[in-house]
Amino acid sequence: MIDREKHIGQASEPRTVEVERGFLRFFAEATGETDPVYFDDAAALAAGFRALPAPPTYLFSLNMAVPAKIGAVLDPVNGMGVDMSRILHGEQSFTYHRPICAGDRLTLVTTTRDIYAKKGGALEFVVQDTTAHDENGVLVAEMESVTVVRNG
């Protein structure tokens, strides 16, 4: 079982990540995207974006690109040390305050909000939220992830 006392309320170290244009295109291609706004700078500008926009789920990928250590579900030293073979994605939400675009430098902090068990401990649920702030300290977007741990 995960140590609730230790991890609930714990925040990760801040991690800074650059939103890379090439990776945005790769993501669009890998997801079967067809809208030129996600490939072509001119189309993005014409649609009112500053640069190629990150698609709506991309904050999750940015978070994976610069994984947290402190409090992370998989980190064996600074986090919960859960084995990768036992996790499933339970829930995911996003809240947006302004668009994320290529060239942005964002700072991410992930905080564990809750850990609870079901089925007599056979399943544990880890609720974590992640905030993304821009270089001016403005909150750009937030997400909440629920990771399911199979103990059975």
Added chain:
Amino acid sequence: MAESLAVGTILPELVRGPIDRTTLALFAGASHDHVRLHIDSDYAHDAGMGDVFAHGMLSMAYLAQALRSWAPQDRIRRWNVRFTAITPLYATVRCTGEVLEEIEMDGERALRIAIAAFIDDGTQTLAGEALVAVA
């Protein structure tokens, strides 16, 4: 979604797939999600999963494309999904939406939309809601 839509409106579906091993390899690379359950068949088998299966976030990315087909991305305020079943290899993913109600939110009007994804055999894989501002 430039204007209000009647409650009960069924939004146009978006279909992606079928998802094969190449889809998962490319998505793992593009999304920085290197969880081995999705890319290594031996690892997935040893973990009791039978074979690799699709990232939940791949289906959520497809659902995001459906959302954007209904409204410009900058009108999406917040949305959430629960992953209710695993999406297996070779699945085709069908993304759906239905307008539930129009609400007032933070000084603007927004539509609350039920969103979902289903695979070929009718199994629901994602269930959630989106709040999309009306121009």
